[in-house]
Amino acid sequence: MENKENYMICNCKQVSYADIAKALHNHTKMEDAIRVFEDVQNVTHCSTGCGGCYQKVLEVISEVLMG
Numbered sequence: 001m002e003n004k005e006n007y008m009i010c011n012c013k014q015v016s017y018a019d020i021a022k023a024l025h026n027h028t029k030m031e032d033a034i035r036v037f038e039d040v041q042n043v044t045h046c047s048t049g050c051g052g053c054y055q056k057v058l059e060v061i062s063e064v065l066m067g
């Protein structure tokens with residue numbers, strides 16, 4: 001995908017792929033996905049609006065953590 005870093009994952013809160021990747025900096029793939037999700041949500045506020053991006057956010061998290 002072109003310009004993936006700037007790809008908007010959460011339109012409500014204007015959270016990009018890069019924002020989520022940055023929020024994942026202190027996490028490892030051994031962690032529980034839901035716990036990681038909550039942390040990313042606390043940092044970026046993604047998925048606190050309409051909630052429609054929930055699945056997309058989870059996909060980005062697993063993609064970044066799994067490499």
Ligand code: FES
Binds near residue numbers: 012013048049
């Ligand atoms: S698109 Fe993320 S909360 Fe609406």
